[in-house]
Amino acid sequence: ERRNPGEAEFHQAVREVLECLGPVLAKYPEYADQKIIERICEPERQLIFRVPWQDDRGVVQIARGFRVGFNSALGPYKGGLRFHPSVYLGIIKFLGFEQIFKNALTGLPIGGAKGGSDFDPKGRSDSEIMRFCQSFMTTLCHYLGEYTDVPAGDIGVGAREIGYLFGQYKRITNRYESGVLTGKSPEWGGALVRREATGYGTVYFVEEMLKSRGDSIEGKRCTVSGSGNVAIYAIEKLQQLGAKVIACSDSNGIIHDPRGIDLTLLKQLKEVERRRISDYTAHRDASYVQGGVIWDIPCDVALPCATQNELDETSAKTLVRNGCVAVGEGANMPTTPGGVRTFIGAGIAYGPGKAANAGGVATSALEMQQNASRDAWTFEHTERRLHEIMKNIHQDCFETAKEFGSPGNYLIGANIVGFRRVAQAMLAFGII
Ligand code: NDP
Numbered sequence: 001e002r003r004n005p006g007e008a009e010f011h012q013a014v015r016e017v018l019e020c021l022g023p024v025l026a027k028y029p030e031y032a033d034q035k036i037i038e039r040i041c042e043p044e045r046q047l048i049f050r051v052p053w054q055d056d057r058g059v060v061q062i063a064r065g066f067r068v069g070f071n072s073a074l075g076p077y078k079g080g081l082r083f084h085p086s087v088y089l090g091i092i093k094f095l096g097f098e099q100i101f102k103n104a105l106t107g108l109p110i111g112g113a114k115g116g117s118d119f120d121p122k123g124r125s126d127s128e129i130m131r132f133c134q135s136f137m138t139t140l141c142h143y144l145g146e147y148t149d150v151p152a153g154d155i156g157v158g159a160r161e162i163g164y165l166f167g168q169y170k171r172i173t174n175r176y177e178s179g180v181l182t183g184k185s186p187e188w189g190g191a192l193v194r195r196e197a198t199g200y201g202t203v204y205f206v207e208e209m210l211k212s213r214g215d216s217i218e219g220k221r222c223t224v225s226g227s228g229n230v231a232i233y234a235i236e237k238l239q240q241l242g243a244k245v246i247a248c249s250d251s252n253g254i255i256h257d258p259r260g261i262d263l264t265l266l267k268q269l270k271e272v273e274r275r276r277i278s279d280y281t282a283h284r285d286a287s288y289v290q291g292g293v294i295w296d297i298p299c300d301v302a303l304p305c306a307t308q309n310e311l312d313e314t315s316a317k318t319l320v321r322n323g324c325v326a327v328g329e330g331a332n333m334p335t336t337p338g339g340v341r342t343f344i345g346a347g348i349a350y351g352p353g354k355a356a357n358a359g360g361v362a363t364s365a366l367e368m369q370q371n372a373s374r375d376a377w378t379f380e381h382t383e384r385r386l387h388e389i390m391k392n393i394h395q396d397c398f399e400t401a402k403e404f405g406s407p408g409n410y411l412i413g414a415n416i417v418g419f420r421r422v423a424q425a426m427l428a429f430g431i432i
Pocket residue numbers: 086153154155156157198226227228229230231249250251252305306307308310330331332357358360361
């Protein structure tokens with residue numbers, strides 16, 4: 001903490017991983033001898049840069065850009081870009097740190113990174129978004145490459161932003177380097193299923209957790225926080241598997257629709273018209289609660305899919321008391337440490353983000369494969385691979401938790417599997 005002052009989220013993410021590693025360090029003393037922990041906690045490189053741009057009134061605006069290449073032991077840096085006013089170095093570092101282990105869990109050759117900006121895209125016009133993305137990429141392009149660093153989307157960055165970023169990269173570098181960004185539109189090199197992948201993958205992970213307990217998703221009442229990319233496709237897959245999603249949210253409030261969320265309406269509002277969920281009730285008989293806590297609504301399965309620390313200990317206790325049997329983290333670190341302790345203590349199926357939401361980055365790695373082979377795969381092909389990857393991640397976490405004496409504890413399983421893969425590669429490379 002002395003070395004990285006004021007980076008609360010980064011400290012939280014590191015502490016969570018380190019608390020799980022005792023048994024693995026005891027088994028492999030070479031990790032301590034070679035200072036693997038100290039090395040893994042220090043990013044390989046960090047870039048902070050000025051992003052000047054002009055708004056529609058001609059006023060000059062200055063944002064701050066970030067890209068942290070955390071670890072490239074297993075492959076080129078890989079991780080999304082977040083555009084949100086809350087972004088600062090501590091957020092990017094927590095996300096980049098998590099990404100190392102998540103990417104290792106996929107079993108695919110990708111290192112860990114994250115980036116973004118404190119730019120607030122809310123209420124900005126298309127041309128403002130374009131000018132911002134162009135300015136952001138004008139600096140960042142010197143540090144990217146399909147074998148070096150491959151960004152993707154995250155909060156505030158979807159296919160539209162990736163399009164503007166890719167266009168500027170192509171223009172400056174004079175290269176049609178498809179594999180330099182993922183989350184591209186399928187019309188020009190993107191993988192079908194990438195848009196759906198994080199949400200679908202989270203639900204597949206929850207399905208596997210429930211299966212291992214002789215249960216299933218069918219018929220479950222679910223609540224999903226957020227109403228962005230991850231939340232929408234988690235809702236879609238839950239509904240396909242026969243669950244009923246009764247609530248979703250955004251940073252202003254909650255939609256509670258006991259008959260089940262109308263996904264066509266939600267997509268129309270969020271993806272087509274880029275509006276707020278408060279408009280949902282103008283079209284359908286449901287309630288909108290401004291500023292409420294979604295976890296107060298009784299459910300069987302809860303999927304936090306909005307942002308970090310959105311589910312605290314009090315909410316975790318409420319969920320457990322109301323009979324919730326499974327929690328799958330679509331978002332990164334959405335549950336506070338006290339919340340995590342509550343879930344694990346209560347023995348419910350708890351899928352930590354770095355395992356449960358790894359389907360997004362896994363499908364990004366498939367997009368890189370597709371680009372490298374200059375091919376275009378079908379939706380069914382890529383979804384089948386995503387499903388297999390999520391089953392494998394579940395199996396690896398499940399078995400490793402058992403191996404290290406904590407059966408059913410996916411937090412321990414995920415952290416050990418991810419850490420061990422990265423540590424082995426780092427040892428092989430010597431002191432670098
Ligand atoms: P989007 O920008 O598409 O959606 C984010 C959603 O979360 C919105 O509904 C937003 O509401 C809400 N939200 C964001 N910040 C806050 C906040 N501070 N308080 C309350 N609500 C908030 O992002 P994604 O769906 O892509 O990302 C959601 C989460 O999933 C993030 O934690 C991200 O890191 C994680 N994730 C995303 C992946 C991806 O493939 N996209 C991959 C793996 C993880 P509002 O509109 O009001 O801001």
